[in-house]
Amino acid sequence: MTISRSLLFSLNSCFFISLFTFAGFHFARLRSQRDSRRLIGNAPRLMNTKSAFRLLITVAAAFVFWTLFNRFALDPDASVFLSHKTKLIRPMNLPVWLTMLNVHVIFACIAIAAGVINFVSATLRKYRKMHRILGYVYVVAVLAVCITSGYMAPFATGGRVVSVAFNLLNII
Template sequence: MSNAKRLYSLMLIAVAVFVAYALYKNFVHDPQAAEFLGHKSNLKRELNVSMWLNVMYVHVAFACVAMLSGAVNFPSSIRTKYSRFHRINGYVYAISVLIVVLTSGYMAPYATGGKAAGMAFNLLNLLWPAMTLAAIVQIRKKRIAKHRKWMIRSYAFCFTNLSIHLLTTLATAGFGLAYATGYTIGVYGSIVMLLAAAELINRARNRRPTPS
């Protein structure tokens, strides 16, 4: 097995584990999101918990679909051997991203951390679909290499939730910050970190021949 295939296999395993964990946590372990909602006690606007939970369920479900469908589409062999599946699955990913950002747009005003965190989510809700659209535009123009670069940038944001919670934990447990402050730092930090990670991956790919 080549290094590329080995890395891809590890990525698939990591994605599957994270998706399983997200589904278990949000639909089985804590379907009422009691722990997370406990950090929203200082909201300046009234929260309709029932509506928020329903939107959150849709948000989580389609975030998992986006993460899985995006991961499946990355190998060049899928594009070359199963081009129809690759194309349909790509649109599944794009539609899932759209649903995720729309539901995120509803939840942004109620973000833990207040207006500052909500603004960060709204920024993310503009960046993610814009990058996904750029990937679609490039593939329709048959620019495969540019399409892959934009898809890497787009797919990086599938890990937003994971990176937010990692950075929040670092800020609260490591530096003793209040949860709301740490969460706000986590949201902004995740945007920067994921954009940087995508560019590092793209630069690393540029150092070796890219299949056209």
């Protein structure tokens, strides 16, 4: 049984997102431990703050690189991804949909990069203006991702249930 490239991309995306989330939560927990100077119980520390942050940056950079490489180098016309969209309820305007997909991918990568940079405590301490600007960049990027995914959701592979789920995710 062969695994298609889009399924492989979806699995890789889920893996990177879950690893990115775990590293972010772990980094935030380590920061709060360091800031409050207390340990939670007698649990052994798996990694220090620097290594957790390095893991966070590595995972985020790998995810952004893989996403951009897959979207713009491996499959620039999204033919593999679009080959799964066979039973659509309404016709798709392909040039507009591809433009929305490109905007969606680019702004999602910008949001990930801005979020990771804002995790650096030196950014908040030394460069408060940059931290604030990156916060605004993050909010604008997330709003752009929500708007573009709102356009693409009705064309989701999986039908109306998946489309409703994507739109509910936009509301959150």
